[in-house]
Amino acid sequence: METLLAFVVGGLYAAGLYMMLRRSVLKLIIGLGLFGHAANLLIFTMGGLTRAQPPILFGLPADAAAGVADPLPQALILTAIVIGFGVQAFALVLIRRAVQAVGTDDLDQMKATDT
Amino acid sequence: MKIQLILPLLIPLTTAILSLLAWNWSTGRRAISVAGAFLLLADAAWLLATVWDDGIQVMAMGNWPAPFGIVFVADLFSAMMVVIAGVMGFAVAIYSLVTMDRGRESFGYYALLHFLLLGVCGAFLTGDLFNLYVWFEVMLMASFVLLALGGERPQMEGAIKYVTLNLISSALFLAAVGLLYGVAGTLNMADLAQKLRAPDDANLVTTIAMLFLVAFGIKAGIFPLFFWLPASYHTPPVAVSAIFAALLTKVGVYALIRVFTLLFVQDIGYTHTVILILAGLTMVTGVLGAIAQNEFRRILAFHIISQIGYMIMGLGIFTQAALAGSIFYTLHHIIVKTNLFLVSGVAHFVHGTYDLKKLGGLYKNFPGLSFLFLIPALSLAGVPPLSGFFGKLTLAQAGIASEQYVIVATALAVGLLTLFSMTKIWLEAFWKAPPQLPTEACDAKALGSRAAYYLLLSPIILLALLTLIFGFAAEAILVVSLRAAEQLMNPAEYIRAVLGKTS
Numbered sequence: 001m002e003t004l005l006a007f008v009v010g011g012l013y014a015a016g017l018y019m020m021l022r023r024s025v026l027k028l029i030i031g032l033g034l035f036g037h038a039a040n041l042l043i044f045t046m047g048g049l050t051r052a053q054p055p056i057l058f059g060l061p062a063d064a065a066a067g068v069a070d071p072l073p074q075a076l077i078l079t080a081i082v083i084g085f086g087v088q089a090f091a092l093v094l095i096r097r098a099v100q101a102v103g104t105d106d107l108d109q110m111k112a113t114d115t
Numbered sequence: 116m117k118i119q120l121i122l123p124l125l126i127p128l129t130t131a132i133l134s135l136l137a138w139n140w141s142t143g144r145r146a147i148s149v150a151g152a153f154l155l156l157a158d159a160a161w162l163l164a165t166v167w168d169d170g171i172q173v174m175a176m177g178n179w180p181a182p183f184g185i186v187f188v189a190d191l192f193s194a195m196m197v198v199i200a201g202v203m204g205f206a207v208a209i210y211s212l213v214t215m216d217r218g219r220e221s222f223g224y225y226a227l228l229h230f231l232l233l234g235v236c237g238a239f240l241t242g243d244l245f246n247l248y249v250w251f252e253v254m255l256m257a258s259f260v261l262l263a264l265g266g267e268r269p270q271m272e273g274a275i276k277y278v279t280l281n282l283i284s285s286a287l288f289l290a291a292v293g294l295l296y297g298v299a300g301t302l303n304m305a306d307l308a309q310k311l312r313a314p315d316d317a318n319l320v321t322t323i324a325m326l327f328l329v330a331f332g333i334k335a336g337i338f339p340l341f342f343w344l345p346a347s348y349h350t351p352p353v354a355v356s357a358i359f360a361a362l363l364t365k366v367g368v369y370a371l372i373r374v375f376t377l378l379f380v381q382d383i384g385y386t387h388t389v390i391l392i393l394a395g396l397t398m399v400t401g402v403l404g405a406i407a408q409n410e411f412r413r414i415l416a417f418h419i420i421s422q423i424g425y426m427i428m429g430l431g432i433f434t435q436a437a438l439a440g441s442i443f444y445t446l447h448h449i450i451v452k453t454n455l456f457l458v459s460g461v462a463h464f465v466h467g468t469y470d471l472k473k474l475g476g477l478y479k480n481f482p483g484l485s486f487l488f489l490i491p492a493l494s495l496a497g498v499p500p501l502s503g504f505f506g507k508l509t510l511a512q513a514g515i516a517s518e519q520y521v522i523v524a525t526a527l528a529v530g531l532l533t534l535f536s537m538t539k540i541w542l543e544a545f546w547k548a549p550p551q552l553p554t555e556a557c558d559a560k561a562l563g564s565r566a567a568y569y570l571l572l573s574p575i576i577l578l579a580l581l582t583l584i585f586g587f588a589a590e591a592i593l594v595v596s597l598r599a600a601e602q603l604m605n606p607a608e609y610i611r612a613v614l615g616k617t618s
Contacts, residue, residue, distance in 0.1 A: 020279070020283075025275065028275075028279060032279065032282045032283070032286075035282070035283065035286040036282075036286050036289075038286070038290075039286045039287075039289040039290040039293065040289070042290050042293045042294070043289070043290075043292070043293030043296065044293075045297075046293045046294055046296060046297030047293075047296065047297065048297070072296070073293070073296065076245055076292070076293070076296070079245070079249065080248075080289055083249070083252045086256065087252070087255075087256065087259075087282060087285075090256065090259060090260070090278075091278055091282070094259070094263055094271070094274060094275065094278060095275065097263070097266050097271055098271035098272065098274070098275055101266060101267070101268040101271045102268060102271060102272065107275075110271075110272040110275060111272075112268070112269060112272055113269045113272045113273045113276075113346050113347070113349070113350055114345075114346050
């Protein structure tokens, strides 16, 4: 299962990078989204995949923790997803304003502030 | 558990919320913003005094003990950075009163400024790696909106580049955090420091370290990763440029120094050599980029990159004296660079342009302002007895002591080129005769609002005085920097403070 997820993560990174290198500004944002999802899935995989008890230990001995899923990676991912959601929403509004201001969605036309 | 450790987060948060509540009350918003910034500065000074007297301060959020809960830690380095953030917030809050236009003010500029300070102070004080990511996002979100607020075309173009590269950096940071969690099973920095002393797979840890170097390197603007900075820093209003120049890249530098002194010290021969090479390349590319520019703020933006090289040079050399040099240099740079941006704003205020070709005659019309430009400009170039000289001297001495002659030679040559750039600004903007006849226009504007002009100058005078203090009392600041560097070089004290007391 880890091997499969490793390939999925790699595929997401590759797809995200490919989308970012396109000229359309909307595809840039999609690419950034995929990049974020790849990172989330990477944390999930690195946390270790256990097919076992849910992490609710109440009134059990201390060594009962063995074979129980680690809840922390999921908490981390949840936080990262929420942050990513907010940032994506902002980025969409930003590119809409940018397309209005510049008059095109072609990133190659947005070079006026480069040096 | 001391209240002054958490106040640097509560004060900006409260200030931001209050200034949002005062949405339709312009005077109240301004008063709240300045008062909040002043309180932050006062509390930061209190925190620094506490850390100096009583050692590293720790606070566990929600009283969960250290490796499980999130802790906030203030060692001397963090406390110094919080103080300097407070100074910058205060200076820029005053400066914004004059330069910020009505439209941006009424769309929440002051609230965003304080949210930015919240994110920055959080990043300086947190003792948890994932929490650092969250504070980065708080800071980035505020900076995104500050950069785009107003919606002019150059701002939009700059913001797209800034947002894209910073989001990539955040995604890489998140991936690195995930990998590190998989290797060590903890994200508390003190706990990680212990576990990474003897890792199972040293090569994997070095790989993760490089991922952190890239993620923080984008934020700090080091050599091949800095392109968002010159594309965006000259587009927003000057008060926003100034606070960005003061704090954003320096949070990246802080994070680099923190993780490469506390966590990734297993393979110094490799990781810190890479940092040292990047430091040299950053200095050179930044200063060469500045030479080609003819716009006040673009020159300053490229000089930020060049100066970042000096800050991580001390980290690359990795001795106590070198780190003290880095810390001193970071503090000096924040003050000086912000001040230069503020001066460029005054030039824009009276002449309506940042283009050096169209500026001129500032020395004739505003001799006081010219003097205020010279202090930070010469300090940036490292002319004694100003603050930049002592920063460079400390770094150069540490470099020679470690026999890193190439980087020392580079640093000194880059100092000369910096002087060249500053001389160019001086000649073009201040010394030469004005190209057309803007004198009546500028006099009318400046005389019509004398009070505003003096209010505009007050933060510049404050920062120039600080530069002079850093120059003439360099000994005292260096003593504090050396002790901060000592804490960084011996993480045992940090680990004991976090894991020992709170358990």
